[in-house]
Amino acid sequence: MKPVKVGVLGLGVVGGGTINVLKRNAAEIARRAGREIIVTRACARHLERERICDTQGIHLTTDPLEIINDPEIEIILELIGGDSLAKDLVLIAISKGKHVVTANKALIALHGNEIFELANAKGVVVAFEAAVAGGIPIIKALREGLSGNQIEWLAGIINGTGNFILTEMRDKGRDFDDVLAEAQALGYAEADPTFDIEGIDAAHKLTILASIAFGIPLQFEKIYIEGITQITREDVNYAEELGYRIKHLGIARKTDQGIELRVHPTLIPHRRLIANVDGVMNAILVQGDAVGPTLYYGAGAGAEPTASAVVADVIDVVRTLTTDPENHVPHLAFQENSIEDIPVLKAEEMKTAYYLRLNANDKSGVLAEVTGIFAEHQISIEAMIQKEPNKGTAKVSVILLMQMTLEKEMNAAIKKIEALDSIKSKVVRIRMETLK
DSSP states (O other), rough: OOEEEEEEEESSSSHHHHHHHHHTTHHHHHHHSOOOOOOOEEEETTTTTTSSSOOOOEEEOHHHHHHTTTEEEOOOOOOSSSSSSHHHHHHHHHHHTTTTEOOOHHHHHHHHHHHHHHHHHHTTEEEEEEETTTTOHHIIIIITTTTOOOOOEEEEEHHHHHHHHHHHHHHHHHHHHHHHHHHTTTSSSSSSSSHHHHHHHHHHHHHHHHHHHHTOOOGGGOOEESOOOSHHHHHHHHHHHHTEEEEEEEEEEEEEEEEEEEEEEEETTTEEEEGOOOOOEEEEEEEOOOOEEEEEEEEEHHHHHHHHHHHHHHHHHHHHHHOOOOSSOTSSSSSSGOOOOOOOOOOGGOOEEEEEEEEESSSTTHHHHHHHHHHHOOOOEEEEOOOOOOOTTSEEEEEEHHHEEEHHHHHHHHHHHHHHBOOSOEEEEEEEEOOO
């Protein structure tokens, strides 16, 4: 059979890595796909820039439409990022009957519903394995390998930058700002790190995972998002002392009331495998009713780990080129007419356990006031530690581990506690998950 011709939009880290993998492993890829796959065209903003890939034999252009309009190209690889230009180009490509492979989590999280509707109408495939967790094949696992299960919940370390920062804070006793500066110097964090450290990047990815896990529309705007900028070395150390580690998790859970979608710092028991995922690595823990817990671990970013997922999607698309569009694996795992609009819970309706740290006056009666407020809101204390008074002050740190409770009850209790004259600063709150 004749080779399948591919056009690449974007020759940055992921685009260059993808071309390298396609060229280096061409023979093996052809054996798996059943046909040769070749990149014939690629576009970049600056053609004269030095590349990490060999572009010999590839026609380069600065005009992406030149590639999309080429009638010989069957698959478009969208690797430019962002969610404006990328969206326009992807929709044009689909309208012209091109299959699309993308590594763009923001594109899918924000515009996937529209993109998949058009793709279904045109009978083409939009593949996006590389959009979540780099080289970890988590989307394929959820969409195919676990398709016989009802997914009960999933929890993931899905941003390597945040995980690197929290790991360094724990292992080396460093402060957040210090580690962030190193992450930027190493290229793990952008000059503007907001998407990573405030949880937006992880929320894009969780949007996609939850949709595939539960068969719901993509709903980024309904996720509760909390970053890691307020995590202190003190809380990292206290968590370790109590047998926990702080990880920045994306959590999706199906309950009788609806779907929980949340990204926030989380204390998890140090004995859990996912608690020992360090540095820039990613991991996703998935609980299915039949299979039980499964853990997926690997590189969540980087040129060739991400290219691994992109190329796997290209192979899958090539395998489907001769099949009836109705027999393709659905984009979001469930048949299009079976997507359910299950309610996504508001933050105050979610239920979790908590780690709290109070900075209180070192005098009698303070704890009685605090525990009285918790009792008023029917919130139970699991454990409590009172540290030695801070040197030169009459202040003491009190650490509380709280049992499962509704977020709105905890919000009300904390508001009352912070209003006490004996409490000298805002209450530090970090949610807890046992991940059983």
